[in-house]
Amino acid sequence: MELDIAIIGGGPAGSSTALALLNQENYRIGILESSSQPVFRIGESVPPSIQSLLARLGVRIDLTKAGHLPALGNCSAWGDNTLGFNDFWTSVGGQGWHLDRAKFDRSLLQTAVDRGATVLRGVRVVGCDRASDGRWILNLNPQTGSTTQITASFVVDGSGPRSVFAHWQGAYTVHMDSLLGLAGIFSLNGVEAVKPGYTLVEAVELGWWYAAHLPEDRVIVTLMSDRDIIQQHGLSRLDAWMAALQKTHHVRELVKGATQPLKLEIQPAFSQYLDKISGDGWLAVGDAAFKVDPLSSAGIYKALRSGINAADAIGQFRAGQEQALLSYHLQTQHQFELYLEDRRKYYSQETRWASSPFWKRRQGKIALSPKTSLYFQSSSQAMARLKQLDRHLPPNDLYRLCNLCNSSDDSPRCASEVVAEFLAQTTQKFSAYRPIEALEYLIEQQVIQTVFLQ
Numbered sequence: 001m002e003l004d005i006a007i008i009g010g011g012p013a014g015s016s017t018a019l020a021l022l023n024q025e026n027y028r029i030g031i032l033e034s035s036s037q038p039v040f041r042i043g044e045s046v047p048p049s050i051q052s053l054l055a056r057l058g059v060r061i062d063l064t065k066a067g068h069l070p071a072l073g074n075c076s077a078w079g080d081n082t083l084g085f086n087d088f089w090t091s092v093g094g095q096g097w098h099l100d101r102a103k104f105d106r107s108l109l110q111t112a113v114d115r116g117a118t119v120l121r122g123v124r125v126v127g128c129d130r131a132s133d134g135r136w137i138l139n140l141n142p143q144t145g146s147t148t149q150i151t152a153s154f155v156v157d158g159s160g161p162r163s164v165f166a167h168w169q170g171a172y173t174v175h176m177d178s179l180l181g182l183a184g185i186f187s188l189n190g191v192e193a194v195k196p197g198y199t200l201v202e203a204v205e206l207g208w209w210y211a212a213h214l215p216e217d218r219v220i221v222t223l224m225s226d227r228d229i230i231q232q233h234g235l236s237r238l239d240a241w242m243a244a245l246q247k248t249h250h251v252r253e254l255v256k257g258a259t260q261p262l263k264l265e266i267q268p269a270f271s272q273y274l275d276k277i278s279g280d281g282w283l284a285v286g287d288a289a290f291k292v293d294p295l296s297s298a299g300i301y302k303a304l305r306s307g308i309n310a311a312d313a314i315g316q317f318r319a320g321q322e323q324a325l326l327s328y329h330l331q332t333q334h335q336f337e338l339y340l341e342d343r344r345k346y347y348s349q350e351t352r353w354a355s356s357p358f359w360k361r362r363q364g365k366i367a368l369s370p371k372t373s374l375y376f377q378s379s380s381q382a383m384a385r386l387k388q389l390d391r392h393l394p395p396n397d398l399y400r401l402c403n404l405c406n407s408s409d410d411s412p413r414c415a416s417e418v419v420a421e422f423l424a425q426t427t428q429k430f431s432a433y434r435p436i437e438a439l440e441y442l443i444e445q446q447v448i449q450t451v452f453l454q
Protein backbone atom coordinates (compact mmCIF):
# COMPACT_ATOMS: atom_id res chain seq x y z
CA MET A 1 0.00 0.00 0.00
CA GLU A 2 1.25 3.47 -0.90
CA LEU A 3 0.20 6.31 1.43
CA ASP A 4 0.75 10.03 1.75
CA ILE A 5 0.49 9.81 5.54
CA ALA A 6 0.66 6.71 7.75
CA ILE A 7 -0.72 7.15 11.26
CA ILE A 8 0.43 4.60 13.86
CA GLY A 9 -2.34 4.16 16.46
CA GLY A 10 -6.10 4.51 16.21
CA GLY A 11 -6.66 6.26 19.57
CA PRO A 12 -8.19 9.76 19.84
CA ALA A 13 -4.94 11.44 18.74
CA GLY A 14 -4.47 9.29 15.63
CA SER A 15 -8.11 9.70 14.55
CA SER A 16 -8.07 13.43 15.22
CA THR A 17 -4.93 13.89 13.11
CA ALA A 18 -6.52 11.93 10.24
CA LEU A 19 -9.75 13.96 10.43
CA ALA A 20 -7.97 17.31 10.60
CA LEU A 21 -5.77 16.34 7.62
CA LEU A 22 -8.81 15.22 5.62
CA ASN A 23 -10.41 18.58 6.36
CA GLN A 24 -7.45 20.12 4.47
CA GLU A 25 -7.15 17.81 1.48
CA ASN A 26 -7.94 14.32 0.21
CA TYR A 27 -4.68 12.78 1.35
CA ARG A 28 -4.18 9.03 1.12
CA ILE A 29 -4.20 8.29 4.84
CA GLY A 30 -3.77 4.92 6.54
CA ILE A 31 -4.41 4.41 10.27
CA LEU A 32 -2.61 1.32 11.57
CA GLU A 33 -4.06 0.03 14.85
CA SER A 34 -2.71 -3.00 16.69
CA SER A 35 -5.91 -4.01 18.51
CA SER A 36 -8.26 -5.99 16.28
CA GLN A 37 -11.37 -4.56 17.95
CA PRO A 38 -12.19 -1.70 20.35
CA VAL A 39 -11.02 -2.62 23.85
CA PHE A 40 -11.94 -1.31 27.30
CA ARG A 41 -9.74 1.71 28.14
CA ILE A 42 -9.40 3.62 31.38
CA GLY A 43 -9.88 7.36 30.89
CA GLU A 44 -13.42 8.54 30.38
CA SER A 45 -14.15 12.01 31.83
CA VAL A 46 -14.11 14.85 29.30
CA PRO A 47 -14.95 18.55 29.78
CA PRO A 48 -17.66 20.49 27.87
CA SER A 49 -14.98 21.98 25.57
CA ILE A 50 -14.65 18.56 23.88
CA GLN A 51 -17.75 19.50 21.86
CA SER A 52 -16.07 22.41 20.12
CA LEU A 53 -13.06 20.25 19.16
CA LEU A 54 -15.34 17.54 17.76
CA ALA A 55 -17.24 20.19 15.78
CA ARG A 56 -13.95 21.56 14.43
CA LEU A 57 -12.99 18.06 13.31
CA GLY A 58 -16.38 17.70 11.64
CA VAL A 59 -17.44 14.85 13.95
CA ARG A 60 -21.19 14.99 14.40
CA ILE A 61 -21.98 12.55 17.19
CA ASP A 62 -24.85 13.08 19.58
CA LEU A 63 -22.96 11.83 22.63
CA THR A 64 -26.13 11.23 24.66
CA LYS A 65 -27.82 9.25 21.93
CA ALA A 66 -24.59 7.31 21.41
CA GLY A 67 -24.85 6.06 25.01
CA HIS A 68 -22.31 8.30 26.79
CA LEU A 69 -23.29 9.81 30.15
CA PRO A 70 -23.57 13.58 30.70
CA ALA A 71 -21.13 14.90 33.34
CA LEU A 72 -22.14 17.94 35.39
CA GLY A 73 -18.73 18.68 36.87
CA ASN A 74 -16.18 17.58 39.44
CA CYS A 75 -16.39 17.30 43.19
CA SER A 76 -13.31 16.87 45.30
CA ALA A 77 -12.07 16.47 48.85
CA TRP A 78 -8.70 18.10 48.29
CA GLY A 79 -6.98 20.09 51.03
CA ASP A 80 -9.54 18.95 53.62
CA ASN A 81 -12.29 16.38 53.93
CA THR A 82 -15.12 18.66 52.87
CA LEU A 83 -16.46 18.00 49.40
CA GLY A 84 -16.14 21.02 47.09
CA PHE A 85 -18.12 21.21 43.84
CA ASN A 86 -17.05 22.66 40.53
CA ASP A 87 -20.07 22.70 38.24
CA PHE A 88 -19.34 22.88 34.51
CA TRP A 89 -22.53 24.87 34.07
CA THR A 90 -21.43 27.74 36.32
CA SER A 91 -17.67 27.54 35.66
CA VAL A 92 -17.41 27.06 31.89
CA GLY A 93 -20.99 26.53 30.73
CA GLY A 94 -22.44 23.38 29.23
CA GLN A 95 -21.87 19.81 30.29
CA GLY A 96 -19.08 17.29 29.98
CA TRP A 97 -19.24 13.53 29.52
CA HIS A 98 -18.37 10.21 31.06
CA LEU A 99 -17.53 8.31 27.92
CA ASP A 100 -17.78 4.70 26.97
CA ARG A 101 -14.19 4.84 25.68
CA ALA A 102 -14.31 1.84 23.34
CA LYS A 103 -17.42 3.28 21.68
CA PHE A 104 -16.00 6.82 21.51
CA ASP A 105 -12.68 5.72 19.98
CA ARG A 106 -14.53 3.52 17.49
CA SER A 107 -16.83 6.32 16.35
CA LEU A 108 -13.87 8.65 15.71
CA LEU A 109 -12.18 5.96 13.62
CA GLN A 110 -15.40 5.27 11.74
CA THR A 111 -15.78 8.97 10.90
CA ALA A 112 -12.23 8.92 9.49
CA VAL A 113 -13.16 5.89 7.35
CA ASP A 114 -16.33 7.63 6.14
CA ARG A 115 -14.16 10.56 5.02
CA GLY A 116 -11.81 8.32 3.03
CA ALA A 117 -9.10 7.12 5.44
CA THR A 118 -8.08 3.46 5.36
CA VAL A 119 -8.06 1.80 8.78
CA LEU A 120 -6.10 -1.43 9.22
CA ARG A 121 -7.00 -3.10 12.54
CA GLY A 122 -5.09 -5.93 14.19
CA VAL A 123 -1.89 -4.64 12.60
CA ARG A 124 1.15 -3.84 14.75
CA VAL A 125 3.87 -1.64 13.31
CA VAL A 126 7.09 -3.41 14.29
CA GLY A 127 9.83 -1.55 12.46
CA CYS A 128 10.71 0.99 9.79
CA ASP A 129 13.22 1.71 7.04
CA ARG A 130 13.73 4.66 4.76
CA ALA A 131 13.87 4.29 0.97
CA SER A 132 16.48 6.23 -1.00
CA ASP A 133 13.76 8.65 -2.20
CA GLY A 134 12.94 9.56 1.44
CA ARG A 135 9.73 7.56 1.74
CA TRP A 136 9.14 5.55 4.90
CA ILE A 137 8.72 1.79 4.72
CA LEU A 138 6.75 0.50 7.71
CA ASN A 139 6.95 -3.17 8.65
CA LEU A 140 3.61 -4.50 9.84
CA ASN A 141 2.96 -7.60 11.85
CA PRO A 142 -0.70 -8.49 11.34
CA GLN A 143 -2.36 -10.74 13.92
CA THR A 144 -3.07 -13.15 11.08
CA GLY A 145 -0.71 -13.75 8.17
CA SER A 146 2.94 -12.85 7.76
CA THR A 147 4.74 -9.53 8.01
CA THR A 148 3.89 -7.00 5.30
CA GLN A 149 5.05 -3.51 4.42
CA ILE A 150 3.50 -0.22 3.48
CA THR A 151 5.19 2.96 2.28
CA ALA A 152 4.32 6.53 3.22
CA SER A 153 5.78 9.97 2.62
CA PHE A 154 5.05 11.06 6.19
CA VAL A 155 4.55 9.15 9.47
CA VAL A 156 2.50 10.27 12.48
CA ASP A 157 3.31 8.49 15.74
CA GLY A 158 0.01 8.23 17.64
CA SER A 159 0.98 5.01 19.41
CA GLY A 160 0.27 6.36 22.91
CA PRO A 161 2.84 6.56 25.71
CA ARG A 162 5.12 3.93 24.15
CA SER A 163 5.91 6.36 21.29
CA VAL A 164 7.20 3.44 19.19
CA PHE A 165 8.12 5.31 16.01
CA ALA A 166 9.66 8.31 17.79
CA HIS A 167 11.93 5.94 19.72
CA TRP A 168 13.08 4.37 16.44
CA GLN A 169 14.07 7.89 15.39
CA GLY A 170 16.23 8.27 18.50
CA ALA A 171 13.78 10.27 20.62
CA TYR A 172 13.91 9.70 24.37
CA THR A 173 11.01 9.62 26.85
CA VAL A 174 11.61 11.68 29.99
CA HIS A 175 9.52 10.56 32.97
CA MET A 176 8.57 13.02 35.69
CA ASP A 177 7.13 10.46 38.12
CA SER A 178 6.08 6.82 38.48
CA LEU A 179 2.32 7.33 38.94
CA LEU A 180 0.14 4.24 38.42
CA GLY A 181 -3.65 3.92 38.29
CA LEU A 182 -5.22 0.88 39.96
CA ALA A 183 -8.78 0.70 38.65
CA GLY A 184 -11.72 -1.51 39.62
CA ILE A 185 -15.15 -1.53 37.98
CA PHE A 186 -18.18 -1.83 40.30
CA SER A 187 -21.62 -2.83 38.98
CA LEU A 188 -24.53 -0.95 40.49
CA ASN A 189 -27.03 -3.74 39.75
CA GLY A 190 -30.06 -1.66 40.69
CA VAL A 191 -28.37 0.21 43.57
CA GLU A 192 -29.21 3.89 43.16
CA ALA A 193 -26.27 5.96 41.87
CA VAL A 194 -24.92 8.66 44.22
CA LYS A 195 -23.88 11.98 42.58
CA PRO A 196 -24.05 10.29 39.17
CA GLY A 197 -23.10 13.34 37.11
CA TYR A 198 -19.88 14.18 38.95
CA THR A 199 -16.31 12.94 38.79
CA LEU A 200 -15.30 12.48 42.43
CA VAL A 201 -11.71 13.04 43.55
CA GLU A 202 -10.52 12.37 47.11
CA ALA A 203 -6.97 12.93 48.35
CA VAL A 204 -5.48 10.43 50.82
CA GLU A 205 -2.02 10.15 52.38
CA LEU A 206 -0.75 7.66 49.77
CA GLY A 207 -2.16 9.45 46.71
CA TRP A 208 -5.71 10.12 45.55
CA TRP A 209 -8.82 8.29 44.41
CA TYR A 210 -11.23 9.12 41.66
CA ALA A 211 -14.60 7.65 40.80
CA ALA A 212 -16.91 8.22 37.86
CA HIS A 213 -20.11 6.64 36.63
CA LEU A 214 -19.85 4.77 33.37
CA PRO A 215 -22.60 3.81 30.96
CA GLU A 216 -24.34 0.47 31.70
CA ASP A 217 -24.70 1.18 35.43
CA ARG A 218 -21.04 0.83 36.25
CA VAL A 219 -18.72 2.92 38.42
CA ILE A 220 -14.98 3.11 37.81
CA VAL A 221 -12.94 3.61 40.98
CA THR A 222 -9.22 4.28 40.63
CA LEU A 223 -6.45 4.71 43.16
CA MET A 224 -3.54 6.83 41.89
CA SER A 225 -0.21 6.40 43.63
CA ASP A 226 3.49 5.94 42.91
CA ARG A 227 4.89 2.55 41.95
CA ASP A 228 7.16 2.24 45.03
CA ILE A 229 4.33 3.22 47.41
CA ILE A 230 1.99 0.69 45.78
CA GLN A 231 4.62 -2.02 46.16
CA GLN A 232 5.41 -1.08 49.76
CA HIS A 233 1.72 -1.27 50.77
CA GLY A 234 0.78 -4.22 48.52
CA LEU A 235 -2.00 -2.08 47.01
CA SER A 236 -2.15 -3.97 43.72
CA ARG A 237 -3.78 -6.87 45.61
CA LEU A 238 -7.54 -6.57 45.42
CA ASP A 239 -8.02 -7.16 49.20
CA ALA A 240 -5.49 -4.43 50.14
CA TRP A 241 -7.02 -2.07 47.55
CA MET A 242 -10.53 -2.71 48.94
CA ALA A 243 -9.26 -2.12 52.51
CA ALA A 244 -7.72 1.21 51.41
CA LEU A 245 -11.00 2.13 49.69
CA GLN A 246 -12.89 1.53 52.94
CA LYS A 247 -10.70 4.17 54.62
CA THR A 248 -11.90 6.90 52.24
CA HIS A 249 -14.65 9.28 53.35
CA HIS A 250 -16.50 9.85 50.09
CA VAL A 251 -15.47 7.35 47.42
CA ARG A 252 -16.58 4.33 49.46
CA GLU A 253 -20.07 5.90 49.82
CA LEU A 254 -20.37 6.03 46.05
CA VAL A 255 -20.09 2.25 45.70
CA LYS A 256 -21.92 1.19 48.87
CA GLY A 257 -23.98 -1.93 48.03
CA ALA A 258 -22.51 -2.22 44.53
CA THR A 259 -20.97 -5.47 43.26
CA GLN A 260 -17.22 -5.39 43.79
CA PRO A 261 -14.69 -5.84 40.99
CA LEU A 262 -13.12 -9.28 40.51
CA LYS A 263 -9.80 -7.83 39.41
CA LEU A 264 -7.87 -4.57 39.13
CA GLU A 265 -6.57 -2.96 35.94
CA ILE A 266 -3.12 -1.47 36.47
CA GLN A 267 -2.24 1.40 34.14
CA PRO A 268 0.89 3.57 34.04
CA ALA A 269 -0.10 7.22 34.34
CA PHE A 270 3.34 8.85 34.36
CA SER A 271 3.68 12.48 33.38
CA GLN A 272 6.20 12.22 30.55
CA TYR A 273 7.39 13.88 27.35
CA LEU A 274 9.57 13.15 24.35
CA ASP A 275 12.80 15.12 24.02
CA LYS A 276 12.22 15.11 20.24
CA ILE A 277 8.59 15.43 19.12
CA SER A 278 9.21 15.76 15.39
CA GLY A 279 11.90 15.13 12.79
CA ASP A 280 12.36 14.93 9.04
CA GLY A 281 9.10 13.44 7.70
CA TRP A 282 7.52 12.50 11.02
CA LEU A 283 5.95 13.82 14.22
CA ALA A 284 4.33 12.47 17.39
CA VAL A 285 0.80 13.29 18.63
CA GLY A 286 -1.27 12.82 21.81
CA ASP A 287 0.22 10.72 24.59
CA ALA A 288 3.05 9.71 22.25
CA ALA A 289 4.28 13.34 22.40
CA PHE A 290 3.51 14.02 26.06
CA LYS A 291 1.31 12.57 28.71
CA VAL A 292 -0.41 14.37 31.59
CA ASP A 293 -1.59 13.32 35.05
CA PRO A 294 -5.19 11.96 34.98
CA LEU A 295 -5.97 14.54 37.70
CA SER A 296 -6.32 17.03 34.86
CA SER A 297 -8.97 14.88 33.06
CA ALA A 298 -7.40 16.41 29.97
CA GLY A 299 -5.79 13.46 28.16
CA ILE A 300 -8.51 12.98 25.53
CA TYR A 301 -9.05 16.71 25.01
CA LYS A 302 -5.29 17.16 24.62
CA ALA A 303 -5.08 14.21 22.21
CA LEU A 304 -7.76 15.73 19.93
CA ARG A 305 -6.19 19.18 20.15
CA SER A 306 -2.72 17.88 19.34
CA GLY A 307 -4.12 16.07 16.27
CA ILE A 308 -5.42 19.43 14.98
CA ASN A 309 -2.06 21.16 15.67
CA ALA A 310 -0.17 18.28 14.07
CA ALA A 311 -2.31 18.40 10.92
CA ASP A 312 -1.61 22.15 10.60
CA ALA A 313 2.14 21.49 10.91
CA ILE A 314 2.03 18.63 8.36
CA GLY A 315 0.04 20.77 5.90
CA GLN A 316 2.59 23.61 6.20
CA PHE A 317 5.52 21.19 5.90
CA ARG A 318 4.10 19.67 2.73
CA ALA A 319 3.58 23.18 1.36
CA GLY A 320 7.34 23.73 1.70
CA GLN A 321 7.55 25.44 5.11
CA GLU A 322 10.55 23.53 6.49
CA GLN A 323 10.28 25.17 9.93
CA ALA A 324 6.74 23.92 10.57
CA LEU A 325 7.80 20.65 12.20
CA LEU A 326 10.35 22.34 14.46
CA SER A 327 7.71 24.91 15.49
CA TYR A 328 5.34 22.06 16.32
CA HIS A 329 8.03 20.44 18.50
CA LEU A 330 8.74 23.72 20.37
CA GLN A 331 5.07 24.58 20.79
CA THR A 332 4.29 21.08 22.15
CA GLN A 333 7.21 21.12 24.58
CA HIS A 334 6.12 24.55 25.80
CA GLN A 335 2.64 23.16 26.49
CA PHE A 336 4.25 20.48 28.63
CA GLU A 337 6.16 23.08 30.65
CA LEU A 338 2.91 25.01 31.27
CA TYR A 339 1.24 21.76 32.31
CA LEU A 340 4.03 21.07 34.86
CA GLU A 341 3.42 24.48 36.46
CA ASP A 342 -0.31 23.76 36.75
CA ARG A 343 0.38 20.31 38.18
CA ARG A 344 2.65 21.80 40.88
CA LYS A 345 0.07 24.45 41.79
CA TYR A 346 -2.75 21.94 42.07
CA TYR A 347 -0.84 19.41 44.16
CA SER A 348 0.42 22.22 46.44
CA GLN A 349 -3.16 22.91 47.53
CA GLU A 350 -3.11 19.66 49.53
CA THR A 351 -1.06 20.31 52.68
CA ARG A 352 -2.32 17.66 55.12
CA TRP A 353 0.51 15.12 54.69
CA ALA A 354 3.72 17.14 54.74
CA SER A 355 5.93 14.06 55.21
CA SER A 356 4.16 11.78 52.69
CA PRO A 357 6.56 11.00 49.83
CA PHE A 358 3.67 11.06 47.33
CA TRP A 359 2.80 14.69 48.08
CA LYS A 360 6.36 15.88 48.68
CA ARG A 361 7.38 14.68 45.19
CA ARG A 362 4.75 16.82 43.49
CA GLN A 363 4.60 20.06 45.41
CA GLY A 364 7.83 21.64 44.19
CA LYS A 365 9.20 21.80 47.74
CA ILE A 366 12.91 22.18 47.24
CA ALA A 367 15.22 20.68 49.86
CA LEU A 368 18.42 21.63 48.02
CA SER A 369 19.90 24.90 49.29
CA PRO A 370 21.25 27.28 46.60
CA LYS A 371 24.50 27.46 48.60
CA THR A 372 25.13 23.70 48.64
CA SER A 373 28.39 22.82 46.91
CA LEU A 374 28.08 20.09 44.30
CA TYR A 375 30.69 17.85 42.75
CA PHE A 376 30.60 15.26 39.97
CA GLN A 377 33.30 12.58 40.09
CA SER A 378 33.47 11.40 36.48
CA SER A 379 34.21 7.68 36.38
CA SER A 380 33.09 4.69 34.33
CA GLN A 381 30.87 3.70 37.27
CA ALA A 382 29.22 7.14 37.43
CA MET A 383 28.69 7.16 33.66
CA ALA A 384 27.12 3.69 33.75
CA ARG A 385 24.79 4.83 36.57
CA LEU A 386 23.89 7.99 34.65
CA LYS A 387 22.88 5.95 31.60
CA GLN A 388 20.23 4.18 33.68
CA LEU A 389 18.56 7.39 34.86
CA ASP A 390 15.43 8.55 33.07
CA ARG A 391 13.79 11.22 35.21
CA HIS A 392 13.27 14.98 35.03
CA LEU A 393 15.53 15.77 32.04
CA PRO A 394 16.79 13.96 28.91
CA PRO A 395 20.10 12.06 29.33
CA ASN A 396 22.21 14.71 27.57
CA ASP A 397 20.83 17.42 29.90
CA LEU A 398 21.43 15.26 33.00
CA TYR A 399 24.99 14.77 31.79
CA ARG A 400 25.39 18.51 31.19
CA LEU A 401 24.16 19.25 34.72
CA CYS A 402 26.75 16.83 36.12
CA ASN A 403 29.56 18.53 34.20
CA LEU A 404 28.41 21.98 35.32
CA CYS A 405 28.91 20.93 38.95
CA ASN A 406 32.68 21.21 38.56
CA SER A 407 34.33 24.56 37.86
CA SER A 408 37.21 24.95 35.39
CA ASP A 409 39.80 24.12 38.10
CA ASP A 410 37.77 20.98 38.96
CA SER A 411 36.54 22.36 42.28
CA PRO A 412 32.89 22.04 43.44
CA ARG A 413 30.36 24.70 42.46
CA CYS A 414 27.36 25.95 44.39
CA ALA A 415 23.91 24.76 43.27
CA SER A 416 22.66 28.25 42.36
CA GLU A 417 25.56 28.75 39.91
CA VAL A 418 24.95 25.32 38.35
CA VAL A 419 21.26 26.07 37.83
CA ALA A 420 21.87 29.57 36.45
CA GLU A 421 24.48 28.27 34.01
CA PHE A 422 22.24 25.40 32.90
CA LEU A 423 19.32 27.77 32.22
CA ALA A 424 21.63 30.14 30.33
CA GLN A 425 22.90 27.34 28.09
CA THR A 426 19.63 25.57 27.29
CA THR A 427 17.57 26.52 24.27
CA GLN A 428 14.39 25.28 26.02
CA LYS A 429 12.02 27.45 28.04
CA PHE A 430 12.54 25.48 31.27
CA SER A 431 11.48 26.89 34.63
CA ALA A 432 14.22 26.78 37.31
CA TYR A 433 12.35 23.87 38.94
CA ARG A 434 13.49 21.56 36.14
CA PRO A 435 17.28 21.66 36.78
CA ILE A 436 16.76 21.95 40.57
CA GLU A 437 14.58 18.83 40.68
CA ALA A 438 17.02 17.05 38.36
CA LEU A 439 19.92 17.96 40.67
CA GLU A 440 18.03 16.60 43.68
CA TYR A 441 17.41 13.42 41.71
CA LEU A 442 21.10 13.08 40.74
CA ILE A 443 22.11 13.59 44.39
CA GLU A 444 19.55 11.01 45.56
CA GLN A 445 20.91 8.57 42.96
CA GLN A 446 24.46 9.29 44.23
CA VAL A 447 25.71 10.48 40.85
CA ILE A 448 26.45 13.98 42.21
CA GLN A 449 27.97 14.50 45.64
CA THR A 450 27.22 17.36 48.01
CA VAL A 451 30.44 18.72 49.47
CA PHE A 452 30.84 20.48 52.83
CA LEU A 453 33.52 23.13 52.52
CA GLN A 454 35.36 24.34 55.65
Ligand SMILES: Cc1cc2nc3c(=O)[nH]c(=O)nc-3n(C[C@H](O)[C@H](O)[C@H](O)COP(=O)(O)OP(=O)(O)OC[C@H]3O[C@@H](n4cnc5c(N)ncnc54)[C@H](O)[C@@H]3O)c2cc1C
Pocket: 008, 009, 010, 011, 012, 013, 014, 032, 033, 034, 035, 042, 043, 044, 045, 046, 123, 124, 125, 126, 158, 159, 160, 161, 162, 164, 180, 181, 182, 222, 267, 268, 269, 285, 286, 287, 288, 294, 297, 298, 299, 300, 301, 303
Ligand atom coordinates in the same frame (compact mmCIF):
# COMPACT_ATOMS: atom_id res chain seq x y z
C1 LIG B 1 -5.57 5.79 34.96
C2 LIG B 1 -5.89 6.74 33.85
C3 LIG B 1 -7.01 7.54 33.89
C4 LIG B 1 -7.30 8.44 32.87
N1 LIG B 1 -8.42 9.21 32.95
C5 LIG B 1 -8.68 10.11 31.98
C6 LIG B 1 -9.87 10.92 32.04
O1 LIG B 1 -10.69 10.80 32.93
N2 LIG B 1 -10.07 11.82 31.02
C7 LIG B 1 -9.17 11.97 29.99
O2 LIG B 1 -9.40 12.82 29.12
N3 LIG B 1 -8.08 11.20 29.90
C8 LIG B 1 -7.81 10.29 30.86
N4 LIG B 1 -6.70 9.49 30.75
C9 LIG B 1 -5.77 9.68 29.61
C10 LIG B 1 -6.32 9.23 28.25
O3 LIG B 1 -6.78 7.91 28.31
C11 LIG B 1 -5.21 9.36 27.20
O4 LIG B 1 -4.62 10.63 27.32
C12 LIG B 1 -5.72 9.17 25.77
O5 LIG B 1 -6.12 7.85 25.56
C13 LIG B 1 -4.58 9.52 24.78
O6 LIG B 1 -4.98 9.21 23.46
P1 LIG B 1 -3.89 8.79 22.37
O7 LIG B 1 -4.63 8.59 21.10
O8 LIG B 1 -2.75 9.71 22.40
O9 LIG B 1 -3.29 7.38 22.89
P2 LIG B 1 -4.03 5.98 23.10
O10 LIG B 1 -5.44 6.17 23.47
O11 LIG B 1 -3.14 5.23 24.04
O12 LIG B 1 -3.99 5.30 21.66
C14 LIG B 1 -2.79 4.77 21.11
C15 LIG B 1 -3.17 3.63 20.17
O13 LIG B 1 -1.98 3.16 19.51
C16 LIG B 1 -2.08 1.74 19.36
N5 LIG B 1 -0.71 1.24 19.19
C17 LIG B 1 0.31 1.23 20.09
N6 LIG B 1 1.42 0.70 19.57
C18 LIG B 1 1.12 0.36 18.29
C19 LIG B 1 1.86 -0.23 17.21
N7 LIG B 1 3.15 -0.57 17.35
N8 LIG B 1 1.23 -0.43 16.03
C20 LIG B 1 -0.07 -0.09 15.86
N9 LIG B 1 -0.83 0.47 16.84
C21 LIG B 1 -0.24 0.70 18.03
C22 LIG B 1 -2.75 1.30 20.66
O14 LIG B 1 -3.38 0.05 20.51
C23 LIG B 1 -3.76 2.42 20.90
O15 LIG B 1 -5.01 2.14 20.34
C24 LIG B 1 -6.41 8.57 31.75
C25 LIG B 1 -5.28 7.74 31.69
C26 LIG B 1 -5.00 6.85 32.73
C27 LIG B 1 -3.76 6.00 32.62
